[in-house]
Amino acid sequence: MHETSILLFGRNGQLGRALQAALSDIGPVTALGRADADFSRPEQVRSVVQDREPKMIVNAAAFTDVDGAESDKETAHLVNAVAPGVLAEEAERIGAGIVHYSTDYVFDGRAERPYTEAAATDPRTVYGKTKREGERRIQSGAAPFWIFRTSWLYGPTGDNFLRTMLRLGRERDRLQVVDDQFGSPTSTLWLADATRHVIQCVLGSIDMGRTSGIYHSVSRGQTSWYGFAQAIFRVFDVDVEVEPVDTSAFPRPASRPAYSVLDPSKLMRTFGLQPPSWSRQLADIRKPLLEAER
Ligand SMILES: NC(=O)c1ccc[n+]([C@@H]2O[C@H](COP(=O)([O-])OP(=O)(O)OC[C@H]3O[C@@H](n4cnc5c(N)ncnc54)[C@H](OP(=O)(O)O)[C@@H]3O)[C@@H](O)[C@H]2O)c1
16 A cells, blocks of 8 residues: 555544544554644645645544634634635545545534434534535535544543543532533544544445445434533543533523434445444543543
C-alpha cells in the first residue's frame, strides 16, 4: 500500500484521536491537524491533498462549536461546507474515496421515531446548515463517499458531555441536567472502529463506489441527557444528586433538537455491523477513560 494511503484530517479532535489508533490497523495513516491544513483556508487544504495523493481521505475536522457558529457563520461555512467540498473535488481528481462525518443537527428534531437516511433534512442552526451543505457538496461530486451521521459523541479525551459530567459530578453535590432532549450517545471508540471496518470493506471491493452514501452511525437505543448523566455516574461510581430540568433552564444561542435519534439499520445491513447499545458503549469506555485520566 502507498505510504499515504489514508489521509486523516482533524487529528487532534476527539474522533480524530480515536481514528488515528483504529485506522493504523489498515495501513499507513498520515494524520494532520489545523497547523498542517487550515479548513478556513480551503485552497490550502486542496494543495495538501494534491501533495499526498491518498487512496482514502478521512475528514474528522469540523467547526463543532454549535453556539459559536451562530456568531461566526463565515468560518463555520468555510470549515464545514467549503473545505469538505474541496476534499471531494480533489478525491475525484486523484481517484480517491472520502469518509466524512455529519450530525443529527441536519434534522429539525421534531420527529417521534428514529430518522432514517431518507428523512427530509431541515437544519435549524448555523452549525446544522453548514454541516448539511458540506454533505451536499460531497454528494454532488463524482468521488465515492461515506458520510457517517452521528450524534451525542463522546470519548476518553476532548470536550464532551461525559467528561463534563464527570468533572462537575466530582466537584458538586447536586446537578441539573436536561430531560426533554432525546438521542443516542455514541462512543468515538466504536465509531472509529466502525469506520475502520467500512474502509477495509470498500478498499477490498472491486467496485469501491457501490456502497457510496450517507449512513446513520450511532449506538442503539435512546435516552435523555438526564438519563445519560445518571448512567455515567453509575458506571463511574460518582456520588452526586441529579435533578431533571427542561431545556428552558439553560438558554443557549443555538437551539438544540428535542429528538435526535438516528436509525442505524442501513449501516448494519450494508456492512454487517452491530452497533452496541448506548449503555454498553458507555460501559466499554470506562477503562480507556480512566487510563487517559491517569
Ligand atoms: N461532538 C458531537 O457530539 C458530534 C455529534 C454529531 C456529529 N459530530 C461530528 O463528528 C465529527 C467529529 O467531531 P468531534 O466531536 O471529534 O469534534 P472535535 O473534538 O471538536 O474536533 C474537531 C477537530 O476539527 C478541528 N478544526 C476545527 N476548525 C479547524 C480548522 N479551521 N482547520 C482545521 N481543523 C479544524 C479541530 O482542531 P483543533 O484541535 O486545532 O481545535 C479539532 O481537532 C465532526 O464532523 C462533527 O461535526 C460530532
